[in-house]
Amino acid sequence: MNDPRKLFVDERLAGSCVYCGAEPTTRDHCPSKVLLDEPFPPNLPVVLACAECNQSFSLDEQYLACFIECVICGTGDPSGVKRANVRRILRAVPQLASRILAELSLREEGQKTWQPDMDRVRNVVTKLARGHLDYELSIRLKAYFMNK
Known part of the structure; x- marks a missing residue:
């Protein structure tokens, strides 16, 4: 078989x-x-x-990590985010913080709505999917050939 x-x-x-x-x-x-977040898994x-x-992929990954954290915390202000790494990035790259803030809108009811750059999100998700697929299958493939 x-x-x-x-x-x-x-x-x-x-x-x-x-x-x-x-x-x-x-x-x-x-x-x-x-x-x-650190410490990274060994x-x-x-x-x-x-x-x-x-x-x-680096800039898109940086954007997505910061965007997700800003949505979770409800702010694009670096002082309002919880993850230290994202706070550092937003302070070091103010144009990124401004871009993320520009993707925030308020509805009449006061509800916040975020509209991400879907090309960047798609790029990162595709990259992660390819990487994980390769990693998982290469481990299984190596094990398969070692047990043959």
């Missing part, structure tokens, strides 16, 4: 950037550290990535 995991994993792609297929020159944390998953892809 064939292992169904082989239907989803193309061994020819092993050892390439999980995002674009180029030669990997870095390792990318998945999930991204900006989405987590077994934080990593996937192989090229430097260009690894860096290309």
Whole structure:
């Protein structure tokens, strides 16, 4: 009987950037550290990535981490957010804080509504999905071949 995991994993792609297929020159944390608080878990998953892809997601990940925290806390003011890392980012990058504040609107009833930049959200979610899929399947694939 064939292992169904082989239907989803193309061994020819092993050892390439999980995002674009180029030669990997870095390792990318998945999930991204900006989405987590310290101390980071000791077994934080990593996937192989090229430097260009690894860096290309950084600003979108930073945006999403800050946006989520601002929505949770109900403010784009750095002093009003709880996560220290997000507070530091919003203070260091005031244009990001301004952008997130611009995505906040108040309804007549006083209810806050946030409208994120969906292209940035989609970019991060897709990146995380690819990274986690690669990480999970590569572990299972390695175990499969080691037990063969």
